[in-house]
Amino acid sequence: MSVSLSQNSRLRFSQFVNTDGVSFWDLPEFPTIVKQSDDLQYRVVATDRIDTLASKFYGDPVLWWVIAVANDMELLPTDISEGQLIRIPSPRYVSQTLFQKAGGR
Numbered sequence: 001m002s003v004s005l006s007q008n009s010r011l012r013f014s015q016f017v018n019t020d021g022v023s024f025w026d027l028p029e030f031p032t033i034v035k036q037s038d039d040l041q042y043r044v045v046a047t048d049r050i051d052t053l054a055s056k057f058y059g060d061p062v063l064w065w066v067i068a069v070a071n072d073m074e075l076l077p078t079d080i081s082e083g084q085l086i087r088i089p090s091p092r093y094v095s096q097t098l099f100q101k102a103g104g105r
Contacts, residue, residue, distance in 0.1 A: 033070040033089050040088040044080050057088050066094055
């Protein structure tokens with residue numbers, strides 16, 4: 001089975017496995033998101049969702065997992081709460097470094 005993934009999909013860090021006729025994604029091995037001097041600190045407001053924050057800062061809601069990994073969240077889109085201070089990894093780092101390292105996967 002051929003699978004096509006978005007450049008930004010978190011599944012790029014997983015393997016597609018087919019065992020005994022059952023296909024599934026294994027657990028992802030996310031890259032370390034190194035702190036950068038141009039990372040942002042963001043205080044969550046009541047209406048925020050992690051996917052809308054990814055859209056706001058990276059132009060793509062699919063990149064919600066970058067914020068989750070950087071903040072040691074459980075990869076749940078609802079894993080933020082009002083008043084929480086979170087790190088938004090540098091958009092420059094995400095676009096230039098993170099995906100160049102993952103390009104061969």
